[in-house]
Structures are given as structure tokens and as C-alpha cells.
Amino acid sequence: MTLENLSCQKSFGGWHKRYRHRSNVLGCDMVFAVYLPPQAEEGWHLPVLYWLSGLTCTDENFMQKAGAQRLAAELGIVIVAPDTSPRGAEVAGDPDGGWDFGLGAGFYLNASEQPWSRHYRMHDYVVHELPALIEANFPVSDRRGISGHSMGGHGALVCALRNPGRYRSVSAFAPISNPMECPWGEKAFSRYLGEDRSRWREWDACALLATASERLPLLIDQGDRDDFLDTQLKPQALQQAAQAAGHPLRLRLQPGYDHSYYFIASFIDDHLRHHSEQLND
Numbered sequence: 001m002t003l004e005n006l007s008c009q010k011s012f013g014g015w016h017k018r019y020r021h022r023s024n025v026l027g028c029d030m031v032f033a034v035y036l037p038p039q040a041e042e043g044w045h046l047p048v049l050y051w052l053s054g055l056t057c058t059d060e061n062f063m064q065k066a067g068a069q070r071l072a073a074e075l076g077i078v079i080v081a082p083d084t085s086p087r088g089a090e091v092a093g094d095p096d097g098g099w100d101f102g103l104g105a106g107f108y109l110n111a112s113e114q115p116w117s118r119h120y121r122m123h124d125y126v127v128h129e130l131p132a133l134i135e136a137n138f139p140v141s142d143r144r145g146i147s148g149h150s151m152g153g154h155g156a157l158v159c160a161l162r163n164p165g166r167y168r169s170v171s172a173f174a175p176i177s178n179p180m181e182c183p184w185g186e187k188a189f190s191r192y193l194g195e196d197r198s199r200w201r202e203w204d205a206c207a208l209l210a211t212a213s214e215r216l217p218l219l220i221d222q223g224d225r226d227d228f229l230d231t232q233l234k235p236q237a238l239q240q241a242a243q244a245a246g247h248p249l250r251l252r253l254q255p256g257y258d259h260s261y262y263f264i265a266s267f268i269d270d271h272l273r274h275h276s277e278q279l280n281d
């Protein structure tokens, strides 16, 4: 598969690069960003952290705002940031014009309903197709971690919970904890997956925790001044599900922080260290 390099900037001794490629899974061209720390030029096979962004984002938000490159360079972690949905002229968006469904809002699931099922298969893209591409073209190992924010925080939890053995580490910032029970999730799931709510359980982190066969420790940070906390995010649902399942969860409520990348930048180092410990274990 051909990778077209779109840009390249030196950062903390390593390189931030953006690429376009054809995705067979999504049936469209996709752009992703990769941060390659300095160790990538020394022939090492480095671990990779996949970052899943939230609603309205592209590959650019995290790389420009989170400030992850300094510590990733020190720890020798490659970071890959995909887009948040399929894109392009051939891909349908939200017919109602909303920002919380369709383009920029793929929810990291495989849609089963028409017309979404043709392109909206972000789970298979981020779990299988993109890592295969990364592992074939960059000096990386198969030691994978996954993290993300909001829609992407939930996506990271679901990708790890659905694919035991595929990731060594997982964390999330302000995840949509229980999408089956919040407006963002109900809107997306009813359209992507249909009205039968029993089928939504396969894509909901709280439901998946109950039956998980692997118990990767979860690190979650949540700001207590987040405008979406009580209506959309509901971390207590995740806490209850983890407790009921005996799943290790460290949920940190961070006083004064909101939903923005100012919050993510404040705690990204803790998450990178959490991933580094398990990726290098």
C-alpha cells in the first residue's frame, strides 16, 4: 500500500509526519499523523501508542495541542494519530448537519446499518488496517498501547476490551463512559447500529467490562469542571462496571479542569509513563 508523505517537521530530535493512504477497510483515502522519536533513526523497533481523538477532530488536534512529543522522545514511544471518521467526497456525513454524528464522529465502531456500513468501519481501521500499515513501514514492534479523548477515550477502551492480547496498555481522558446511556451515544448507535439496543452492548465499554477476558489496568483522567461530565461522560458508570467485574481502574477526578486539550496537556505525561511502563514490561 502506498503512503504519500504530506508534511514533515522536526520535533524534540524526532519527526512529526503526516501521510495519506488508501484505506480498503473504509473505502476512502485517509490521513494519519505519526510522531517518530529520535530512537527511530537508530534502528530500534519501538513500541507504538495509538491516540484516538474526539468528536470534530482530525489527526492534527492531538499532535498540535497535547504536547506529547517531548516525553515521547525521551521514552522512545512512537505515537500514531488517525482521523476520527472516514472522509472525502464519497463518504456521507450527518444529513441533519450535526457535529456529533458522521464526519468527525465515527465512534470507532463498525456500522451495520445502511448507508453507514459501507465506509464507517473505524474499529477495523484503527485495530487492524492502520497498525498493519505502521508495522510494515516504520521501525516499530508489535507492542501497542491505545489511548484517546472523549469519543476517542471510549474508542480506546472498546478497542482494548474487544481485542484481548492486541494491546499492552490502555488509558483515556474524559471518555464517553457508557454511550448506550447518553445523548451522543444514543444518536450515533441508533444510526450506525440500528434501533435494537441489545446490539449496542458489543460497542459499549461498560457492557464489555462485564465479560472481558483480559484485565489490562485502566488509567482514566476526568476534569470536574468538564461541561459534558454529567450529561455525556458519566465516569461513575465505568467505575461501577469495573468494580462489579473486578477490573483494575484508576479514575482520577482532576479539580478545576474542563474538556479541552489544556486538560489533556496537563496530564499527558502521566499517561505516557503509564503506557511506557507496560509497553516495556
Ligand SMILES: N[C@@H](CCC(=O)N[C@@H](CSC=O)C(=O)NCC(=O)O)C(=O)O
Pocket: 053, 054, 055, 056, 057, 061, 065, 099, 149, 150, 151, 152, 259, 260, 261
Ligand atoms: N462542537 C464543539 C465541541 C466539540 C468538542 O468539544 N470536541 C472535543 C471532543 S468532544 C468528544 O468527543 C475536541 O476534542 N475538540 C477539538 C479540540 O481541539 O478541542 C466545537 O467544535 O466547538
